Amino acid sequence: MPNPNNEATRRVVYEKSRGLTDTPLTYCPGCTHGTINKLIAETLVELDVLEKSIAIAPVGCSVLAYEFFNCDAIQAAHGRAPAVATGIKRAEPSKVVFTYQGDGDLASIGTAEIIHAAHRGENITVIFVNNAIYGMTGGQMAPTTLVDQKTSTSPFGRAEATTGKPILVSEMMATIPSATYIERVSAHDVPHITKTKRAIKKAFENQINGKGFSMVEVLAGCPVGWNLSPVDSMKFIAETMIPYFPLGVYKDEGVAV
Amino acid sequence: MKVLMKGNEAISEAAIQAGCTAFFGYPITPQNEIPEYMSAKMEKAGGVFIQAESEVGAINMVYGAAAAGVRTMTTSSSPGIALKQEGISYLCGANLPCVIANVARCGPGLGGILPGQSDYFQATRGGGNGDYYTPVYAPATVQEAWDMVFESFDIADKYRTPVQILLDGMLGQMMEPVEMKVHPRLNIDKPWATNGNADKRPRNTITSLSLFGEVLEAMNLQRFKVYEEIEKNETAVENTVKEGDTVAIVAYGAPSRIVRNAIDELRAEGINAALIRPITLWPYPYDTFQDLPKSVKHILVAELSMGQMVEDVRLGVNGKYPVHFYGRTGGVVFEPGEIANKVREIMGKPAKPLASGQKQMTDSNLKGGI
Numbered sequence: 001m002p003n004p005n006n007e008a009t010r011r012v013v014y015e016k017s018r019g020l021t022d023t024p025l026t027y028c029p030g031c032t033h034g035t036i037n038k039l040i041a042e043t044l045v046e047l048d049v050l051e052k053s054i055a056i057a058p059v060g061c062s063v064l065a066y067e068f069f070n071c072d073a074i075q076a077a078h079g080r081a082p083a084v085a086t087g088i089k090r091a092e093p094s095k096v097v098f099t100y101q102g103d104g105d106l107a108s109i110g111t112a113e114i115i116h117a118a119h120r121g122e123n124i125t126v127i128f129v130n131n132a133i134y135g136m137t138g139g140q141m142a143p144t145t146l147v148d149q150k151t152s153t154s155p156f157g158r159a160e161a162t163t164g165k166p167i168l169v170s171e172m173m174a175t176i177p178s179a180t181y182i183e184r185v186s187a188h189d190v191p192h193i194t195k196t197k198r199a200i201k202k203a204f205e206n207q208i209n210g211k212g213f214s215m216v217e218v219l220a221g222c223p224v225g226w227n228l229s230p231v232d233s234m235k236f237i238a239e240t241m242i243p244y245f246p247l248g249v250y251k252d253e254g255v256a257v
Numbered sequence: 258m259k260v261l262m263k264g265n266e267a268i269s270e271a272a273i274q275a276g277c278t279a280f281f282g283y284p285i286t287p288q289n290e291i292p293e294y295m296s297a298k299m300e301k302a303g304g305v306f307i308q309a310e311s312e313v314g315a316i317n318m319v320y321g322a323a324a325a326g327v328r329t330m331t332t333s334s335s336p337g338i339a340l341k342q343e344g345i346s347y348l349c350g351a352n353l354p355c356v357i358a359n360v361a362r363c364g365p366g367l368g369g370i371l372p373g374q375s376d377y378f379q380a381t382r383g384g385g386n387g388d389y390y391t392p393v394y395a396p397a398t399v400q401e402a403w404d405m406v407f408e409s410f411d412i413a414d415k416y417r418t419p420v421q422i423l424l425d426g427m428l429g430q431m432m433e434p435v436e437m438k439v440h441p442r443l444n445i446d447k448p449w450a451t452n453g454n455a456d457k458r459p460r461n462t463i464t465s466l467s468l469f470g471e472v473l474e475a476m477n478l479q480r481f482k483v484y485e486e487i488e489k490n491e492t493a494v495e496n497t498v499k500e501g502d503t504v505a506i507v508a509y510g511a512p513s514r515i516v517r518n519a520i521d522e523l524r525a526e527g528i529n530a531a532l533i534r535p536i537t538l539w540p541y542p543y544d545t546f547q548d549l550p551k552s553v554k555h556i557l558v559a560e561l562s563m564g565q566m567v568e569d570v571r572l573g574v575n576g577k578y579p580v581h582f583y584g585r586t587g588g589v590v591f592e593p594g595e596i597a598n599k600v601r602e603i604m605g606k607p608a609k610p611l612a613s614g615q616k617q618m619t620d621s622n623l624k625g626g627i
Contacts, residue, residue: 050455051453051454051455051456052453052454052455052456053453053455054325054451054452054453056321057464063466064466066462066463066464067462070460071453071455071460072451072452072453072454072455072460072461072462073451073460073461073462073463074321074324074351074451074462074463074464075351075462075463075464075465075466076317076320076347077317077320077343077344077347080313080314080317080320080344083309083310083313083314083315083317083318083320083321084317084318084320084321084324085321086307086314086318086321087279087281087317087318087319087320087321087322087323087324087325087329088321088322088324088325088451088452089321090279090305090307090318090322091278091279091305091321091322091325091326091327091329091452092325092452092453095452095453096453097453112310112311112313112314113310113313113314113317115310116309116310116314119310120307
């Protein structure tokens with residue numbers, strides 16, 4: 001057993017990424033936002049673009065993300081992050097611009113902005129966190145809420161007859177001709193978190209290489225909004241969400257622009 | 258050398274000359290010449306033009322470009338400006354400078370594409386959620402529109418606020434000779450910009466959010482301190498009232514030129530009327546109405562609306578004079594004779610026939626009687 005006080009044998013096996021500030025995260029226990037924030041922060045450091053990055057925070061649970069990412073950051077109106085990112089990226093094309101959006105933000109109120117940012121082929125990176133619920137406002141039904149899932153505005157379970165089926169954002173975005181890279185991943189266990197990191201890295205590399213619009217959809221857990229324990233919410237992702245939201249690469253056309 | 262140009266073209270070219278490098282627009286009549294002009298010229302001038310997916314998209318692109326520290330503009334017309342209010346509120350909350358031109362038509366709803374001044378409340382009362390104002394410039398000629406674009410970008414940068422230019426469809430479409438003078442630009446550093454230069458300075462954040470009452474209150478109090486400075490330094494009015502004048506007619510924008518014709522007509526028949534033309538609608542030149550010559554007996558407000566600015570005039574007058582109102586709405590434009598007849602009525606003189614054959618509005622009409 002090495003002596004922990006022996007300088008010769010001490011080594012750092014883990015430390016907080018400098019891509020994150022020291023501000024305590026405001027996410028609930030068992031929420032996967034913190035993990036996803038960390039993956040992005042690590043990626044920006046690994047790609048050596050942290051200081052030239054601009055983060056766009058949404059409205060929702062990650063509204064305070066501008067306090068967490070250790071780079072320039074701006075808070076956008078609900079759903080408008082891709083339009084704000086467009087304004088910044090066009091003004092500063094050599095910088096790295098990304099949005100971080102939930103499913104209420106991106107898949108409901110912000111559908112026009114996300115579709116048209118992709119449609120124009122904006123050279124930006126979008127991290128779309130899909131936890132099938134409005135977390136911040138108290139667990140209301142989202143467009144991504146599963147059929148029969150109980151939420152505070154679908155207390156008897158989401159009724160398909162009156163509210164339809166959950167929207168499949170990655171599948172929809174992959175139909176947009178000018179979109180470059182669309183992948184759905186999950187943050188529910190270590191192997192999937194590793195794959196998520198790989199996808200996020202690719203989405204940023206695409207931007208750095210001028211390849212155009214990249215979006216990574218990350219299936220995420222919301223124990224508080226789902227009324228499940230953190231462990232059960234991870235199971236819910238694996239057993240209930242993934243069968244409806246299949247993981248995989250939906251589009252990958254890394255053609256240089 | 259003067260060049261004959263439309264108001265919409267003057268606004269476009271002046272913006273480019275004032276250093277605007279990011280324009281985001283959306284088609285809506287009667288401002289279409291602006292995005293059309295920008296689509297042809299902006300890229301050559303080294304800037305960015307995007308036809309956004311919506312007015313909401315356009316104003317949020319402005320939010321992004323303004324945050325990055327560049328001079329940026331969007332333009333629209335009344336219902337489109339209504340859609341932009343969310344973004345304008347955020348721009349004010351985040352203290353971001355930009356210029357927004359409203360080539361106003363009439364409403365409410367889809368209304369019509371004829372000129373109107375019924376966006377006065379929308380422009381001067383904030384328009385979106387929260388405690389805020391934006392400076393509002395009201396040009397009366399194409400030349401003035403050209404000059405005001407330069408001033409608007411300077412004021413926006415100086416006070417870190419969105420600035421609105423409120424003209425009506427008449428002025429947007431009207432062609433007039435313009436002296437294309439390039440006014441010197443106020444160059445102000447923007448060390449607060451989120452432009453990805455965190456290797457040279459501490460990281461910047463831009464937000465309108467605070468979840469703590471005292472913090473948000475302090476942000477709002479600070480903004481109103483800036484508003485006090487704007488009121489003190491930037492209030493502008495053309496006041497032609499002199500000792501001996503009995504009726505002051507208040508009008509702004511292109512319709513103020515119709516009022517000038519009415520005034521000529523009235524003075525020729527011995528009624529001493531004169532014009533007060535607010536040039537900034539916020540801050541409003543309230544003080545003007547407390548310092549009028551003793552000879553003034555009546556104030557008449559003439560607007561292409563059911564009476565919106567008349568409320569500010571009453572605030573300025575504060576009971577000192579009777580305030581009368583004459584307006585047309587729905588895109589109907591008053592002719593000089595209608596204004597002259599209203600003054601004749603006030604002075605107890607008989608009305609004269611109208612050259613246009615339009616119907617003279619009565620007080621009863623303007624209170625909702627047909």
